[in-house]
Amino acid sequence: MTIDKGYENPHLLISAAELADSIGTASAPVLLDLRPSEQFAAGHIPGAVHLDLYGLSLIDTNPAPLAAFSWMIGHLLASRGVEPTRPVVVYDEQSGIRAARAFWFLEYFGHPQARVLDGGFGAWQRAGHASSLDCAPPQASRWTVGADPERLATWRDLRDRLGTPGVAVLDTRSEGEYLGSSVRAKRGGAVPGAVHIEWTRNLDDTGVFKSAEQLTEMYRAAGVTRDKEVVTYCQGGYRAAHSYLALRLIGYPRLRNYIGSWKEWGDREDLPVESPRAAE
Secondary structure, eight states, rough: OOOOSSSSSSEEEHHHHHHHHHTTSTTTTTTEOOOOOHHHOBBTTTTTEEETTOOOOOOOOOOHHHHHHHHHHHHHHHTTTTTTOOOOOEEOSSSHHHHHHHHHHHHHHTTTTTTEEETTTHHHHTOOOOOOOOOOOOOOOOOOOOGGGGGGGHHHHHHTTOOOOEEEEOOOSSSSHHHSSSSSSSSBBBTTTEOOGGGGBBBBBTTTOHHHHHHHHHHHHOOTTTSSEEEEOOOHHHHHHHHHHHHTTTSSSSSESSSHHHHHHOOOOSOOBOOOOOOO
């Protein structure tokens, strides 16, 4: 059962019904549960393995630390059995930022068959599917990850694009972070010229992605149009990955996630900061 919300890339999501039909078959995906360990232990989708990447962030996107960080995340994915010859489905409690960030890593590393469970474990439970307490050690793969530089932005990439026609910088944080009233780095504020659309607006009230029509209108109204290269950022690349995925669903062709995000940008006093005003 393919998800039909008018997306140009519906294959990036999988429904609970489609996932349930695949479990136990020869085509079953590697299934990664990105939730906290205590949630996984309390019940998970049968066959899932646990991988919590939430505490692992990069605050220096210069070449050496970026390469080391990429190796670490790639090693963790391979340790859970991820390899390019098998589909991978990632999920958290909803269509959330943990799953979206894992999805972005998989795309950045060049995995050809990465999908997100739309609605996450909540959708699985609402559909009446069984959960499991069983855990089996995953069979590690020997996947050596690649890197697609077109999907990632470093601080230099973003700095060099400021004020460039045809580039939209998308701030996916809370309004307080964007305005600078909530400061989570050495400096508060926003990247100059950034458009603010908080990541939560990508979802409906059940935690699944909104339709293509709704997403397209929301971003178009803010001037984030598909003819532009879009660079997303947040605090550490999680919420930015969520909006990256939302824009991938509706067919935006040029997207970059600034993985260092505000923690790196706000801490670097050589980079410009804007103090936006609240909308009237």
